[in-house]
Amino acid sequence: MRLSATYSSSALICLPLLLLLSLFPADARCQEQTVCLQCHGAQTGKGGAPVKAWRGSVHADNGISCNDCHGGDPRDAANAMSPVRGFLGVPGETGIPAFCGRCHVGIREEYLKSAHGRALGKGGPTCVTCHGSHTVMKATLDLINDKNCSRCHPYDRASVIKEAMRQTDGSITDIARKIQQFKGEGINIEVQEKSLFDLRNRYHRLFHVVDVGRVKQESEVIRQGLGTIEQALAKLDERNKRRKIVGTTVVAGLLLATLLSYLLKKTFDN
Numbered sequence: 001m002r003l004s005a006t007y008s009s010s011a012l013i014c015l016p017l018l019l020l021l022s023l024f025p026a027d028a029r030c031q032e033q034t035v036c037l038q039c040h041g042a043q044t045g046k047g048g049a050p051v052k053a054w055r056g057s058v059h060a061d062n063g064i065s066c067n068d069c070h071g072g073d074p075r076d077a078a079n080a081m082s083p084v085r086g087f088l089g090v091p092g093e094t095g096i097p098a099f100c101g102r103c104h105v106g107i108r109e110e111y112l113k114s115a116h117g118r119a120l121g122k123g124g125p126t127c128v129t130c131h132g133s134h135t136v137m138k139a140t141l142d143l144i145n146d147k148n149c150s151r152c153h154p155y156d157r158a159s160v161i162k163e164a165m166r167q168t169d170g171s172i173t174d175i176a177r178k179i180q181q182f183k184g185e186g187i188n189i190e191v192q193e194k195s196l197f198d199l200r201n202r203y204h205r206l207f208h209v210v211d212v213g214r215v216k217q218e219s220e221v222i223r224q225g226l227g228t229i230e231q232a233l234a235k236l237d238e239r240n241k242r243r244k245i246v247g248t249t250v251v252a253g254l255l256l257a258t259l260l261s262y263l264l265k266k267t268f269d270n
């Protein structure tokens with residue numbers, strides 16, 4: 001296939017490069033080595049803490065660095081934090097949804113419409129109340145728990161939402177696993193993969209509306225979409241099995257024919 005050919009030739013080019021790069025110390029190797037990280041990394045206390053907290057976060061793993069959130073010039077130590085170079089500083093509490101929402105646009109919209117968004121600046125939680133600012137990790141339903149969600153109100157409504165979402169979460173994981181399996185067998189499954197991707201994103205934004213009725217209603221629609229993918233997968237599975245049976249029959253037939261001709265030949269030889 002074309003894709004795998006490109007892949008292996010780029011692997012051929014990359015391998016010597018990687019070997020060469022591994023001769024340099026780890027710090028020089030990473031494109032992440034901005035002046036922000038250099039200067040703040042050397043600080044103790046409040047200025048250095050964000051660097052330690054950020055390492056290992058989902059943002060660090062995806063190449064989102066200090067300057068991607070705070071702005072500024074990551075290549076010029078003298079002017080790094082100049083507003084002229086786009087430095088945004090530290091957002092105040094009510095500025096946080098817009099600050100994070102530059103990249104997480106869909107989630108910001110759902111959040112601002114929600115009871116939490118409407119209570120922004122009046123005791124409602126912001127993005128960092130639930131996700132943190134530097135230690136942000138991959139989000140799962142585990143974030144919804146008694147400790148996190150009963151600080152400001154009783155846990156009961158939170159637990160209803162979690163229950164409504166858990167089932168859908170399970171189906172998404174199951175379907176994703178099946179799709180990987182099909183891909184491993186070389187079956188073209190692009191349409192289903194794209195469809196799952198869209199439904200998954202819609203589902204993971206859903207939490208932020210924190211509205212029991214809407215979560216239940218949307219979950220129903222998303223589950224129907226997932227059902228359609230499952231049916232398509234089942235059909236593909238069926239076709240695949242049939243192809244395997246035909247394949248096995250042909251091979252068995254060939255083996256039988258070889259055996260027969262061998263036996264015949266032996267009978268003649270005797």
Ligand code: HEC
Nearest residue numbers: 035036039047066067070071072073074077080081089090
């Ligand atoms: C040469 C050292 C140095 C460099 C380079 C540097 N900083 Fe800073 N930064 C500091 C010091 C010192 C402070 C604390 C003093 C202050 O608040 O003005 C600070 C404060 C901050 C603050 C908190 C500001 C506030 O209002 O509390 C943020 C956010 C920040 N830096 C981000 C960055 C980013 C992003 C970069 C790269 C674009 C960067 N820094 C580059 C030394 C540096």
Ligand code: HEC
Nearest residue numbers: 036040046047050051054059064065066069090091128133
């Ligand atoms: C995902 C976005 C994001 C990234 C990446 C990020 N920050 Fe921040 N940072 C924030 C937010 C939001 C706040 C405000 C914190 C709050 O209100 O809890 C903040 C606060 C700060 C502060 C002020 C802390 C204080 O206690 O007053 C400093 C200093 C800072 N960041 C430096 C950095 C440095 C250095 C990096 C790179 C290692 C970095 N930040 C990466 C979002 C980010």
Ligand code: HEC
Nearest residue numbers: 097100104108111125126127130139140141143144204207
């Ligand atoms: C009340 C707590 C809470 C607040 C406030 C909150 N989140 Fe979330 N967030 C969650 C939970 C819980 C999940 C996991 C939901 C799931 O697994 O479907 C999540 C998931 C996410 C995800 C992952 C989506 C995905 O595709 O997997 C992102 C990104 C995110 N939140 C960003 C934000 C941003 C940006 C804000 C502010 C505008 C915000 N969150 C406000 C609790 C919160």
Ligand code: HEC
Nearest residue numbers: 058062064068069099100103127128131133136137138139
């Ligand atoms: C400059 C763009 C940018 C900003 C600003 C930003 N993020 Fe992200 N965020 C990303 C990228 C890229 C990823 C990794 C890809 C993904 O999962 O969407 C990510 C991932 C996440 C995830 C994990 C998503 C998952 O799949 O579970 C959460 C939660 C999250 N961000 C929350 C925040 C919060 C909270 C803030 C503000 C403090 C913030 N982000 C600011 C770009 C950004």
Ligand code: HEC
Nearest residue numbers: 115119123124125143144148149151152153157158210211
């Ligand atoms: C910092 C305080 C705070 C935290 C933490 C918090 N909430 Fe809320 N929550 C509020 C406020 C304020 C409201 C609006 C007033 C009300 O309905 O109680 C609200 C309302 C709600 C509602 C009702 C929404 C509606 O439209 O009726 C749900 C559901 C909810 N929160 C779920 C959660 C979950 C789940 C968590 C944990 C992941 C959480 N909350 C954490 C402050 C918080």
